[in-house]
Amino acid sequence: MKHGTTLGMAILLTLSTSASAQVLRADGSADFTKYHDAADAAAFLKQIEAKYPDLARVSSIGKSFKGQDLWVVELTNRKIKTPEEKPGYYIDGGVHAGELAGSEMVLYLIWHYTSNYGKDPAVTALLDTRTLYLRPKFNPDGSDYALKNPDNLRSTLNPWDEDGDGLLDEDKAEDLDGDGVTTQMRVKSPHGTFKASREDPRIMVARGPGETGGEYYLVLSEGLDNDGDGSFNEDGVGGIDMNRNFPRTWALPYRQNGAGAFPLSENETRATLDFIVAHPNITGIVHNHTAGGFLYKLPSTEPHANHEAEDLRIVGQFADRFTAITGQPSEESWAGDGVSRHGTLISWGYFDFGVIGWVPEHWGGFGRDYNSDKRVSEAERLRWNDEELKGAGFAPWKAFKHPQLGDVEIGGWRRKFTQQNPPPAMLEAEIAIKVPWFTEMAMVSPLVTIRDAKATALAGGLFRVDVVVENAGYLPTNITRRAIVAELAKPVRTSLKLSGATLVDGSLAKSLGHIPGRRSVSSSSPSPYTVTTSWVVKAGSSAGAEVEITVASEKGGTDRRTLVLR
Numbered sequence: 001m002k003h004g005t006t007l008g009m010a011i012l013l014t015l016s017t018s019a020s021a022q023v024l025r026a027d028g029s030a031d032f033t034k035y036h037d038a039a040d041a042a043a044f045l046k047q048i049e050a051k052y053p054d055l056a057r058v059s060s061i062g063k064s065f066k067g068q069d070l071w072v073v074e075l076t077n078r079k080i081k082t083p084e085e086k087p088g089y090y091i092d093g094g095v096h097a098g099e100l101a102g103s104e105m106v107l108y109l110i111w112h113y114t115s116n117y118g119k120d121p122a123v124t125a126l127l128d129t130r131t132l133y134l135r136p137k138f139n140p141d142g143s144d145y146a147l148k149n150p151d152n153l154r155s156t157l158n159p160w161d162e163d164g165d166g167l168l169d170e171d172k173a174e175d176l177d178g179d180g181v182t183t184q185m186r187v188k189s190p191h192g193t194f195k196a197s198r199e200d201p202r203i204m205v206a207r208g209p210g211e212t213g214g215e216y217y218l219v220l221s222e223g224l225d226n227d228g229d230g231s232f233n234e235d236g237v238g239g240i241d242m243n244r245n246f247p248r249t250w251a252l253p254y255r256q257n258g259a260g261a262f263p264l265s266e267n268e269t270r271a272t273l274d275f276i277v278a279h280p281n282i283t284g285i286v287h288n289h290t291a292g293g294f295l296y297k298l299p300s301t302e303p304h305a306n307h308e309a310e311d312l313r314i315v316g317q318f319a320d321r322f323t324a325i326t327g328q329p330s331e332e333s334w335a336g337d338g339v340s341r342h343g344t345l346i347s348w349g350y351f352d353f354g355v356i357g358w359v360p361e362h363w364g365g366f367g368r369d370y371n372s373d374k375r376v377s378e379a380e381r382l383r384w385n386d387e388e389l390k391g392a393g394f395a396p397w398k399a400f401k402h403p404q405l406g407d408v409e410i411g412g413w414r415r416k417f418t419q420q421n422p423p424p425a426m427l428e429a430e431i432a433i434k435v436p437w438f439t440e441m442a443m444v445s446p447l448v449t450i451r452d453a454k455a456t457a458l459a460g461g462l463f464r465v466d467v468v469v470e471n472a473g474y475l476p477t478n479i480t481r482r483a484i485v486a487e488l489a490k491p492v493r494t495s496l497k498l499s500g501a502t503l504v505d506g507s508l509a510k511s512l513g514h515i516p517g518r519r520s521v522s523s524s525s526p527s528p529y530t531v532t533t534s535w536v537v538k539a540g541s542s543a544g545a546e547v548e549i550t551v552a553s554e555k556g557g558t559d560r561r562t563l564v565l566r
Helices: 007-012 038-051 100-116 121-129 140-148 267-277 309-326 345-353 378-388 424-432 435-443 481-485
Strands: 056-063 069-075 088-093 131-135 184-188 194-196 204-206 217-221 282-290 294-297 330-332 356-362 394-402 406-413 448-457 462-471 492-499 501-505 509-513 530-539 546-553 557-564
Touching: 038 056, 038 069, 038 100, 038 140, 056 267, 069 100, 069 267, 088 100, 088 267, 088 435, 100 121, 100 131, 100 140, 100 282, 100 356, 100 424, 100 435, 121 435, 184 394, 194 217, 267 345, 282 345, 282 435, 294 309, 309 330, 309 356, 309 435, 309 481, 345 356, 448 546, 448 557, 462 492, 462 546, 492 501, 492 530, 509 530
Parallel strands: 088 131, 088 282, 282 356, 294 330
Antiparallel strands: 056 069, 069 131, 184 217, 184 406, 194 204, 294 356, 394 406, 448 462, 462 530, 492 509, 492 546, 501 530, 546 557
8 A cells, every 4th residue: 555544544454465464373263354365365275285184175277367376275075085076066256356355255164164174063074075166366366456456446457448438447546645545536516416414524415406505516536537538537457347257148248348358258267167167066156246245146147037946946945044044135146138247157057057156245234224224324334434443444535636627625435345345353253154154055965875785695696786875965966957957967877896796687887867855855755865776796606706886976976885795
């Protein structure tokens, strides 16, 4: 930040912007009273990998626009099966540069799950039976820019002509008064559409229709009119929205500006789909954002009619669990024909990968409802700022000589760490309450096991091998109905490996189809989530004949059992 940063800003923005400010402390605790840049996050992942070698593996899945590594940590108990033989879950954060709490959510999950393994039964069961793929910095370039510069940007630093004037974005901040943030300017004008509130002169309220005789203001973004179009600081750095850059319903600028030149044009989005497709065990996606304090759910880019009704019932059920756990509501990402989003990750995840995705919009605590009328007024926000933030969240209006406008006042909300993200002191409380929901979403996956296997001796050295395969998880092995309709779901398969024996009846490899989970339990059937199959084999003349049974489900994991024929 610039040297003119106020004491209030120093109180509010106790930020980590260098690799010396580690997430993980020497005693194994973690510091979530500050925000962490890409170097901090990378160092943290390497610390976790070194501290928990049986649980964590860190790898880069590509390079960002500016050449930074796109790190992913794979979390699972590697002593129990390989990561690929367990149902997986993908969680990222920070696709939008200024939405920094999303990245902190992922860092927090990594710390919580590793530090509580072997202590917390839910965490231990999770890492014993599932694999998590956690990516805290989807957009490390943008995250670093947002942390270290007064202004903000939507997503990538890749330049984009946001306002269509033929000029690329300027790579500089327009913090005119040098206080470390870009806020607003108010300019006295008889044509102004705002006036100072009588309740609190810091608040700007709309001028009434036909109102005259008062002191009125134009309210503008802090900055300059660089291109002479009458707008100030309208072309920020970068501009491409990477959560509009995915292939499903991707749209040209006439429908949705800033989605990039073509689907997956950005390194970060292409690396995302390459990674997910290379890990077919992934059973769900969470894409962490801010702000608002709610959960975006499907539908996202296409209407209800294009989704399978059964899948939307599951979406509703799990969204209700989010509300029960966090106290925060959910709402559909779908905004309606003509104005809907295009090219989102969770929409691609559903239609083209067959899984359910979510977008938590962390942080709805911008202000406090002091009078309990179920709304937070601007006056209540300022009270919250004055009492709880010690005045740090709002820059008082102060006079400034603007090179183009003359006398102005600069001030207003320091929105990056009041409206868009929690103030650092409030960060951990906001993200910690979400952990049980993340755990539950990973644990509702299918989980294929060999419930029973036996070899029964018949005459003449023959044995009948009977196997009962169970889906011990909650969801079916196909995850969604969409996965079946779009022929994305692969059936559960079982196979035999014989040692000292030969197959007499049956095929060495069999398809068992899709197996329902506990969600589909019917009172009319005692075991609707089991499938039984059998073979006949003949043991050789030498002792020690064995049959190794393998059951494999793309989304439900792999299980094995060895039987000795005697």
